[in-house]
Amino acid sequence: MSVTLRGRRRRDGRLGARNHVLVLPSVVCANQTATLIGSEPGAVAVVHQHGCGQVGDDVAHTERAFLGSATNPNVGAVVVVSLGCETIQGRRLARLIERGGQRVAFVGIQQLGGTFKTVDHGRLAVGRLRAELEADGLVEAGLEELVLGIAADGATRAVRELAEAARIAGASVVLAVPEGARGDWEGAPVIGYGQAAAAGISVVEQAGEGTEQHLALAGAGAQVIVSLRGPGRAPQGFATGPVLAVAGDPGIYAALEDDFDLDGSSAGAEDVWRRVISVFNGEQTASEKRGARDFVLHRIARTM
Amino acid sequence: MASTLTRVLLLNERDNVAVAIRALRSGEEVEVRGRRLAVVDDIPFGHKLAVAEIGTGEGVIKYGELIGRATSPIGSGRHVHVHNVVSGRLPG
């Protein structure tokens, strides 16, 4: 088994396990336009239901989530698709992404004059950015460049063992668990939503529950996410990164075997850890194979 | 509703603001309630200008209804917007 990573060296020095061009609507109203742009080869469009009618800390939190997904090292470039009148202003978001060291293009529906013109501009931008991505060369690196994200319902034994295995191998581990379910990591360093993972084991705050956690972990820079859900929970992925979905019980694994990667009742921490390395190096997870584009945001206030 | 010469709309006789239905430049004159009114600030399309003096704390009236209160004195012909009006219902 090789423990060396192969990935894309980003301009900020981090290592990407994937090389996506993300098409990111700044508001739900731009979803369809983003989807049409995302049909261009080499692009991944996400859809979400946010960006408008939001208030208070929820606005900054959402902006951090978008920014975090856009600057994750698995993403080499971003096309921000804006409507124009939204709360999360697309132009400002594009500026923040650029300031975060990322390649970015901006297209706005109201600015450019409608869906079709915006789709044309967006597709051209994807092509241009795709070519620029080649500058991020494929390199080999050590395990200390791996940031492993673990999404979980609580601090179970499986989570503890995987986190320890990764830490001992030299990787950084960032955990997303619901508030109040941190267990053994009650005293671990806590990183704010959208902040980079600390060395060793850290916990990301306000990560939410379920698939929401994937976005929080991407924002902390995780290149590979392991989902260690409790019994009965359905497997999910993430739009711009690999998620290893480990079934919480043999029953749900048998029922949804095609969409899971591993059965937690038979796979131990070492098995999962080995898969993490091969997934980093290009092996596709079940969610990547089926083309899942899950992108779920943990909101901290209701919509206006 | 509007002749080609109309530049502002007064929506209700009780209103103390009118709506610019084309961009107005400072120094222009417009007609409101049959009288000439000097435009003091540049007023973007769709924005409001005061058609009467509005004192601090006084109600701003549009559609004949209260839409907020002045946070500073607003002279006739001045731009009326978020810099000098606050909502009475959902203030910041």
Added chain:
Amino acid sequence: MEQLTGYPRPDGRWGVRNHVLVLPLHSAASLAAERSAEGLAGAASVGHQWEGIEGDPDQERIASTLAGFAANPNCFATVLIGIRREDTAIAKAAVRRGGRIHLVAMADHRGTAGTVAAVRPLLERLLAEASLTQRRPMPISGLVLGLECGGSDALSGITANPALGVASDLLVAAGGTSILAETPELIGAEHLLAARAATPEVGRRVLEVITGFESAIRDLGVDVRGAQPTPGNQAGGLTTIEEKSLGAAKKGGDAPVAGVLGFAQPPERPGLQIMDTPGHDIEQMVGMVAGGANLAAFTTGRGTPTGSAITPVLKIATNTAIYRRLEGDIDLNAGAILDGEESLESMGRLIYRRLLEVAAGELTSSERRGNREFAISRTVSPMTAFSG
């Protein structure tokens, strides 16, 4: 005017479209729903992010939204994709609300690929059946019109909204139903609406719903100035929520308020209804469609291309500049009122006529583009809900 036509449903409601919808009951089923409908003419699908995690305090509201959406009369039939076959509550609720429902469980098909392989033949069969049903003469009372404004500017309350109000009054006078929603965008106009209530009880409910939303916002203790009015509203000249609301409420015309509906709740009688929804364009549209709206009219000042997977949405510009700029995205131009080409009355009649044509089968711009935005509306912040 030509006779209106539509599709009669077994429960007495009418559809103006004859879609076969694929609707996921869980976020993990969204991809299967999309893939199942892909490339099949007449099949519609939406995706969403709800996982139905145990203890979700909005469970009932969201389940009712999904059930109502599935049962909208514009659907000839709806295929619900869930995780387990035992999870039948939403499917049963959709049947009670008049839907023709098929439930497919992913757990019976080992995941996404097997589910798609099972759903596609079912869809093909339903689509073939749907294609055999003919439009029949339909009474105006079969129309349930959702009223919406989004990306508002200062012209919204002067041109498009009052013109749509004229159209809404014509529909109500002819025995139809109109739904006015966007509760936060009625704050400051509630006294005018309450004064038009058909009964004292309805008037009390109008005030209760609108001021209730207001106190919920106040309780958040946050600065809402960036959200209501939105940055785009402010750039367009709207200063306060009261100003936006007074303009927004004009969509409801002058008709008496016949009832007040909860989110996604179907109207019990015709006339002008007020539905308690957020101002968020998509959450509102989904709420009205889930409540049974088979037709929608959406005014816009800044321009927005959004639509619905199953209900035709007629877009109306408030000003000529945005209509020209976003022409492919907008159906009608109420800016003609300011240009002196139409009066409010004539524009209102024009909107009404176009709505009847759309109901009779003419496609709107958002239908042609395939816009099908969808969102789950919550009342409780998930953080408050889940942090225990």
